[in-house]
Amino acid sequence: MENIYLVSLGSVLGAIFGSFFNAIAIRTVENRPWWGRERSLCPICDHELSSLDLIPLVSWLALKGRCRHCKGQISLRYPLVELLFALWTGAALARWGATFGGLGAVLGGWLMMLNAMTDLDSGYVYDKLAATIGIVGIAIRFFGGLPAVLDGVYGALAGGGVIAVIIVISRGGMGWGDATLMAGAGVLLGWKTAFLASYLGFMIGGTVALAMIATKKAGRKDSVPLAPFLAAGVMIALIWGPYILDFWYYTPGWPWS
Ligand SMILES: [Zn+2]
Structure with a gap:
């Protein structure tokens, strides 16, 4: 039973880290700093995103994959990476536990x-x-x-x-x-x-x-x-x-x- 809590918690944590590592990958390739004051921006209209726009998986689904400001289509990459990380983390914890x-x-x-x-x-x-x-x-x-x-x-x-x-x-x-x-x-x-x-x-x-x-x-x-x-x-x-x-x-x- 406690395994269900662990796997659920792990999946949520996985989605959050998926969003984080996706940003790290993009910033590394673009040669931008990982940390610092740089805010998250809409990749299409450069509008600053609030924390409500950045909830892994949930925001993308709630906004139907479009930016709140410019209605531009947000790449499927974001939810896919978050989903993959969520599934992986849940699977690894289901297999090995804490x-x-x-x-x-x-x-x-x-x-x-x-x-x-x-x-x-x-x-x-x-x-x-x-x-x-x-x-x-x-x-x-x-x-x-x-x-x-x-x-x-x-x-x-x-x-x-x-x-x-x-x-x-x-x-x-x-x-x-x-x-x-x-x-x-x-x-x-x-x-x-x-x-x-x-x-x-x-x-x-x-x-x-x-x-x-x-x-x-x-x-x-x-x-x-x-x-x-x-x-x-x-x-x-x-x-x-x-x-x-x-x-x-x-x-x-x-x-x-
Ligand atoms: Zn936008």
Whole structure:
């Protein structure tokens, strides 16, 4: 029963943080400061928005996706990101509850989605945003003692190493930002789950890329942003990793077991 409260509260919190991280992604790509006195403005008419216009999901629905002032159409991106963050946070907490695993999963998902957004917007993975996941991961792993910390270090080598090998072999196509991102995620995931997440990310990314080439939505030479697929792989691993690893008789280690 208390899980229902946790999941509901988490979903609301997720929507709020979705709105926040969406703004961070947009400001990072536009090279604007994250903090400071800058007010939120309507992206179309530049009218200053009140707090009533900024309630995640609710405002967009109440205003039917239009600005109160200029009636311009507000991008679907805002409610979609808020919804995705709400669903993710609820799912991660339903899976892990109020544990270190739950905290790590929630934060890891949020940060992977942040990096997916900047990659989609600019084709660029920002090292400082990617590395943040590693900082979160190591901070949480300290609570699990030395074996948990070491698993995080091996996780960074596993996650970053897989991408580094591919960069060297393929001579481009993938950026070092992707390696930083998976090294950071690897700290949080631990080495076994980091390999699983990379594998899932490549499978999903490869499938989508082949589908886009087959339907002529992309050419063979086009570069596809990889972070959204890596984010999907990491997030699947954060929820179902232990089940999947169990097929190979692996236990993923603290805090996932
Ligand atoms: Zn407006």
